[in-house]
Every structure is written in C-alpha cells, then in structure tokens.
Amino acid sequence: MSDNSNIQPPRHLLPGDDSEYLYAGDIFSILVENVKDYAIFIVDVDGNINTWNKGAENIKGYSADEIKGKNIAIFYTQKDVESGVPQHNLQQAALHGRYENEGWRVRKDGSQFWANVVFTSLYDAGGLLKGYAKITRDITDKKLAQDAYKHQASLLEISADAIFSFNAANRLQSWNKAAENIYGYTAAEVIHRDVVETIKPVMDDDTRMQLRQQVNDKGFWSGEVIHTARYGVQVPVYISVAVQRNSNGEIEEYVCICRDISAKKAEEEKLRKMQEELEKLTQSKLTASLKDLADYKYALDKSSIVAITNQKGIIQYVNENFCHISGYSRQELIGKDHRIVNSGYHSKEFIRNLWVTIAGGNVWKGELKNKAKSGNYYWVDTTIVPFLNDEGKPYQYIAIRADITSRKAAEEELQLLNDQLEQRIIQRTQQLEQSNKELEAFSYSVSHDLRSPLRSVSGFAKILEEDYGHLLDDEGHRLLRKIVSNALNMGRLIDDLLTFTRLGRLEAVQGEIDMNALVNTCIKELAQTDDFKHYTINIDPLPACHGDVNMFKQVWLNLIGNAIKYSSKQAAPVIAIKAAETADAVVYSVQDNGVGFDMEYYGKLFGVFQRLHSADEFAGTGVGLALVKLIITRHGGSVWAQSQPGAGATFYFSILKTNRYEKSRT
Amino acid sequence: MKNHALDILLVEDNPDDAELTIRSLRKVNMANKLVHVKDGAEALELLFGKEGDAPGTERQLPKVILLDIKMPKVDGIEVLRRIKSAEETRSIPVVIMTSSKEQQDMINSYNLGVNSYVVKPVEFNNFAKAVSDLGMYWLLVNETPY
Numbered sequence: 001m002s003d004n005s006n007i008q009p010p011r012h013l014l015p016g017d018d019s020e021y022l023y024a025g026d027i028f029s030i031l032v033e034n035v036k037d038y039a040i041f042i043v044d045v046d047g048n049i050n051t052w053n054k055g056a057e058n059i060k061g062y063s064a065d066e067i068k069g070k071n072i073a074i075f076y077t078q079k080d081v082e083s084g085v086p087q088h089n090l091q092q093a094a095l096h097g098r099y100e101n102e103g104w105r106v107r108k109d110g111s112q113f114w115a116n117v118v119f120t121s122l123y124d125a126g127g128l129l130k131g132y133a134k135i136t137r138d139i140t141d142k143k144l145a146q147d148a149y150k151h152q153a154s155l156l157e158i159s160a161d162a163i164f165s166f167n168a169a170n171r172l173q174s175w176n177k178a179a180e181n182i183y184g185y186t187a188a189e190v191i192h193r194d195v196v197e198t199i200k201p202v203m204d205d206d207t208r209m210q211l212r213q214q215v216n217d218k219g220f221w222s223g224e225v226i227h228t229a230r231y232g233v234q235v236p237v238y239i240s241v242a243v244q245r246n247s248n249g250e251i252e253e254y255v256c257i258c259r260d261i262s263a264k265k266a267e268e269e270k271l272r273k274m275q276e277e278l279e280k281l282t283q284s285k286l287t288a289s290l291k292d293l294a295d296y297k298y299a300l301d302k303s304s305i306v307a308i309t310n311q312k313g314i315i316q317y318v319n320e321n322f323c324h325i326s327g328y329s330r331q332e333l334i335g336k337d338h339r340i341v342n343s344g345y346h347s348k349e350f351i352r353n354l355w356v357t358i359a360g361g362n363v364w365k366g367e368l369k370n371k372a373k374s375g376n377y378y379w380v381d382t383t384i385v386p387f388l389n390d391e392g393k394p395y396q397y398i399a400i401r402a403d404i405t406s407r408k409a410a411e412e413e414l415q416l417l418n419d420q421l422e423q424r425i426i427q428r429t430q431q432l433e434q435s436n437k438e439l440e441a442f443s444y445s446v447s448h449d450l451r452s453p454l455r456s457v458s459g460f461a462k463i464l465e466e467d468y469g470h471l472l473d474d475e476g477h478r479l480l481r482k483i484v485s486n487a488l489n490m491g492r493l494i495d496d497l498l499t500f501t502r503l504g505r506l507e508a509v510q511g512e513i514d515m516n517a518l519v520n521t522c523i524k525e526l527a528q529t530d531d532f533k534h535y536t537i538n539i540d541p542l543p544a545c546h547g548d549v550n551m552f553k554q555v556w557l558n559l560i561g562n563a564i565k566y567s568s569k570q571a572a573p574v575i576a577i578k579a580a581e582t583a584d585a586v587v588y589s590v591q592d593n594g595v596g597f598d599m600e601y602y603g604k605l606f607g608v609f610q611r612l613h614s615a616d617e618f619a620g621t622g623v624g625l626a627l628v629k630l631i632i633t634r635h636g637g638s639v640w641a642q643s644q645p646g647a648g649a650t651f652y653f654s655i656l657k658t659n660r661y662e663k664s665r666t
Numbered sequence: 667m668k669n670h671a672l673d674i675l676l677v678e679d680n681p682d683d684a685e686l687t688i689r690s691l692r693k694v695n696m697a698n699k700l701v702h703v704k705d706g707a708e709a710l711e712l713l714f715g716k717e718g719d720a721p722g723t724e725r726q727l728p729k730v731i732l733l734d735i736k737m738p739k740v741d742g743i744e745v746l747r748r749i750k751s752a753e754e755t756r757s758i759p760v761v762i763m764t765s766s767k768e769q770q771d772m773i774n775s776y777n778l779g780v781n782s783y784v785v786k787p788v789e790f791n792n793f794a795k796a797v798s799d800l801g802m803y804w805l806l807v808n809e810t811p812y
Binding site: 502 | 680683686689765768769786787788790791793
C-alpha cells in the first residue's frame, strides 16, 4: 500500500546469531514453521529462498525442498518480472528496512492470488544486509471485495440519482456525485452530519407514518417527498429507502436513492395549471353561455308566446304569455296537442304543409289564427323551429309566437274598407260610365234632334219666302229673316256646346305640334267665313309644343277668331301672335287692338255661355273661351288675359315644356 | 249599263227633312226618279225584298242612296252595313246625310265603306246647295262600273 519511508528501519538479528535468542529463536522457528495462513520465509540478498514454512507451502503450492534455493521471481507474474518488480521490492526493503506492497503472485500451479507482502531487511551483527524476511498473505478475497466495492462506488458516482446513506444515529455516511448536484452540498460538507437537518425532508404525517411502518416492517419504502437543497431550494424527489441491518438485526445503515423529479413535477404542475386554466375557462364560458341562455330564455319568455312540443306535437312546455293569450292554465295545456287552440280557420292543406315543413327539419313561419278557451280568436305570427337529434330527426319543436290579433283586425278592417272602397269605386265608375253614356246619348240627341227642327225652321222660312214672298211686305220679309237668323244662331250654339262637351270625353292624341303651321292653317280656315284681308297680322316664330293637335287648333281658331271679331270695327286692325319662353314653359299670346273688355268682368271671361258683349255688337255663343280654358287646363297649362276697354286685348296661354296631356276628366 | 228605273233612294224618317231634301233636288231636276222610305227596315225591304217575295222578283236598285242615321227600327249604320256587305248592293254609292256631328258615327260609316258623309247644314241655303251638289255629283258626274 504505502511506503513507510519515515520509519527508521528496526534492526533484527538473525536467528541463531545470539545465544540469548537461540532459545527463543528455536521456539520462534517452530512457531513460524507452523503458521499456515502466512507464508513466512527468508531470502538472501539476491532473493534466493532460504527457508519455507507450512504457510508458504500452503499458499504458494511449493514444498520446502522444491523451492529452497530458488529466486523469489518465481512468484511474480511474467510482466512483473520483466518490469523488475522483484528487484525493486527488495531494493525498497533494503532502503527502508521494511517494505510492504500488494500485488498479483503466481502459485506453483500457475494460478494467481492477490498477495500482501512485507519485506523486512535482515542484517548481521556487523550491520551488513544478510537477506530479507518475507511474509506473504493471500488476500485475494479481500481484494475482490474491494474491487467490487470500488466498482459499485463508481456506479454510485455516475448515477444520476442521489445516493446517500446514514447510520442509525442519522449521521450521513456516504454522498455521491449526484447528491452533490441535486442538493448542492459536497460529500465533504455533509458526511457525518445529521441527515434530517441536512436535507430537511418535507412530508405530511401520513407519509411519515407510512415510511416508518414500511421501513420497520419491510426494510424498504419508496415515495415522493420534498427535500431541501442548499439555499433552501425545495427539490421534489422520488426516494427509495432501504435499511441495512447487521447480523443482530440492529439497524446499521439507511441507504437512500433519490431521483430529482422537479422537472417532472414542473411538467405536472404546468399540466395541472393548464388543466385548471382550461377548466376555469370552460367553466366561465359555460357560466357565460348558461347566463346568455337564461337571458335569451327570459327575453323570449317576456317578448313572445312560447311553447315546446315533443315530436308528436304534445305540449311539453308553455310560458306565461301562452297561458295568458290562450286563456288556458299550464296544467290544461301540458300533455295536450295544439288542437286545443285550433280555430278551424286554416285549411287542412295549410296545416299539413306546416307539419311537412317542420317534420322535415325545416323552420316554418306563418300567421295562425287560434282559438282561446273563451272562444275568442287570436292571431299569432308563428315561427316553429324543430330541434334535431344526432340523426337529424326532430325530437321536439319550439313554437315562438307574437300576438298580431290587433294588426290582423286592422288588416281585416282595412281589407274590408278596401273592398268596400273598391266596390264603391266600381259603382261610381259604373255610374260615371252610365252618366257618360247618358251624356253621349244626350249630346247625340241634341246634335241630331235639336238641329233638325232648326233646319226645318230655316228651311220652311226659306220656302215661305220663295213661294209666298210676293205676298209679304218689307216687315214680313224682315220677320222671316229674324226667324232664319235665330235658327242659325241656335244651330251655332248647339254646335259649340257639343264641341265643348265632346272635348271632355275625347281622349287626347299626343304629339309634337308645329304651332306656326297650325296657326297658318287656322287663319286660312277662318278666311273662308270671315273677311279680314285688310288686317295686319304679325306672327312671330312660335316654339313647338306637345299636345293634341285638334284641340290646339280649336284654341287658335277661337283666340284668333275672337281677335278678328273684336277688332273688326277698327280702322286698321292689327293682330300680333307671339310666344315667350320661360325656363319650363312656353307662353303663347294673341293680341288685338280691338274693343277690349273691362277687367272688372274678368271673372266671367272664361265661363260657359258668358259674354261681355251683346249679340248686337258682336255675334257669339259664349262658349269659345270656355273651350280654350278647358283645353289648356287639360294640357296642364293655364290661360289668362289682359285688356282695357277700347285698348285691345291680349290672351295668353302657357304650356309646360314637359307637358303630358293628363287624362283625368274634368 | 243597267237601266235604272230609280235614281235616288232617300232614307229619312224626318218628314220635314225629307221634304226639304226632295224640294232641293227637285229644284235641280233630280227628284224625278226618287223614292223616299221612312226608316231602315223599309229601305232594306226595298233593296233586298221581303219574305214571301217570289224568287227572282225584279228589284229596283238606285244609283245613289241618301241615308239618314238616326231612324226608328233599323238605323242608318245597320242599313249601310247590309248594303256594303251584300254582293249586289255593294257598289251602290251611299251618302250618309245626318244632323249628327258625332265623330263615332262618321268613323263607323267610313269603316263600313260609306262613299260620302255629309252633315246637314242648319242654314237652308247651304243645305239646299249641299243636297243638290250631291245629287249632281253622284248622278251626273260620278261614273259607275254598271
């Protein structure tokens, strides 16, 4: 093992050299001779064997005869011999007086054993080295045990788990590398210290009880505990504790293997926290959803009439509103189907369609007339939503309704009113058509039947004049002329009246009218009956207009005809026909320098059969201007006039540029 | 050319108008071969014969028909329709002479193929002139295929 270099080599005497020792030497020799467990022999300075005891024979396998005189090199391995180990050992012994070492030695049979060898230098009386006493022990078993222990120890050292042991007094005995890493203490720091104080295990009472019990009963326990590392850091560990007892059953040592499970714990904690979060989240979501749901249900119950039926239509639930409107109590409704409120109003087809829709998983919407317990009817705007099971089949229906009875009543009333109104319109229209027909028939009669007698009057007056004129004096002829002229006047009156009434009934034919051409046509036509060659007639360029050309012809005929008529007594009659454009209308005008009229009677100017001049002054029927006003009004325009007695008159009419003849009958 | 025993068929229910018309025509010597019937039914009888007539009975067709519209029994429009839809009478000129200025009557008449439409003037001179002009035109001026 180690060189004892600091020890002064003791001086031993060779046996037999001193008489004093001889005796004792003899006894000693015998003793040595018989020692069996130790090979004790003496070699000379060169290592040649001089003596050989029983133990040597026993250990090395050689007999004294065989071995005496041989060199000790025979006991060494080939390798040691080549390295000069035998010589080295002897030299060391010579140098220090004593040299002890261990090493592999070879038996006679070639087998090897682990030997503990002690060389002791021997000197003669003169102090000269005479040889060495050599004591060899076979400690192979011990060596192997030591090796095994070392192996285990190295295993312990490389283990990732903390491995430590402590004795019955809780004093730490061992502390491996991993323990150093995990707990932060070096072995040197903790060996012999109290284990509990060092790692301060944290465990609840149950665990502690269980640990003691099991360790006592079974000598073994394992479980999770928390240890405290340096600086108070808590380390969760999985610990296995085993008890070592001696042969007397007394506790010798506790061996602990601790696995650091902080990472695992952290993972677990993380997982736990995540789960917790998730749970919290789920819970809060669920709570929120449930609250939402409750809110919706509340809102729905408050706002609507709600009923839930199973797939067969049997009522499972009704809310307050349902009970209220139907007049039935909840008890009366639950378990019944909706026929309880059936009004019989809807067709079978209608109800069948409803069922086909919802049984097919579709939402049905519609208006239903139901009958309350009182027998009163009520209308509900209804939405029926099927709730579907996993197979997509409805397992219940929720019907949400809104009371629309008053709306329906209003609608029905409105409908009734509409119907009545329509009926009235039809009646009125018929009446109107009837009176139109009557008017038509009337004007037909007027035109045909009233004109014929007039013709007869004038005709027979003429015949009278022709056939019997020679029997009449001047007065007679004058009276005859009166008859004829009155008849003619009456004829014109009838014609004008007919024209006037016909205009009210005729559909206007819309078109673009060239006003200049129309005015020229009118003047030519007027020239056939009136003589106004000496008139000055100025016609400005006139913008076109939109309307019924025949009606506008009537307008121009009347206005120009009037101008001619009322200026006929002037020495130099002048008529001016003009047009002025505004942004959205054209104003046409006919001006004359005739007798004019008093604006005081303006209100009568456009009235039917209204005249501001006597028939003696100017012939006329009083229809012309009324006709003008009717036509212009029906074209959406307006008509007016300006005059002073004796200073001529100007008649204006305006037509909108966007004019469309309106068909309403005036 | 057929020999017409009849020049003018006057269909007029109003005796005064008829008298005035005939007088006007006579003045221009046009009333010699004139027949006056008092309504549409008589006119149709004269033109198409009546039930019980022997087949092939000779009927006198006028050169021109002066037709009033408003008449009892069958009115002038119906007579016109019958005249213009029958093969043998279609080509006879028909002049509607009416007091009516009713536009619908005029439209119907022209649609049915009337040859002239005259509104009887109230003033007798004009009336007389219109009638005589008509007679002159249809009897003397106008050429017919027969």
